[in-house]
Amino acid sequence: MRVSYDRLWKLMKNNKMTKRDLAQAAGFSQYMMGQFTKAEYVSLKEIATLCGIFHCNIEDIVEIIED
Numbered sequence: 001m002r003v004s005y006d007r008l009w010k011l012m013k014n015n016k017m018t019k020r021d022l023a024q025a026a027g028f029s030q031y032m033m034g035q036f037t038k039a040e041y042v043s044l045k046e047i048a049t050l051c052g053i054f055h056c057n058i059e060d061i062v063e064i065i066e067d
Helices: 006-014 019-026 030-037 044-054
Strands: 002-004 063-065
Touching (some): 006 019, 019 030, 019 044
16 A cells, blocks of 8 residues: 555645645645655644645545555
């Protein structure tokens, strides 16, 4: 299984938000943003923070893909 943050990138695009904007709004480090970029696993706490920023549900941000 792997994770995909393509839905997050679409949300950012629709909200005209850059990765730098998102990192600043969420209080994420560049390292944390790199984890999203590399499609690595992040904690539920970080996903919940994004849900708060975009006023959405978890499935609007991350997708679990079975290989």
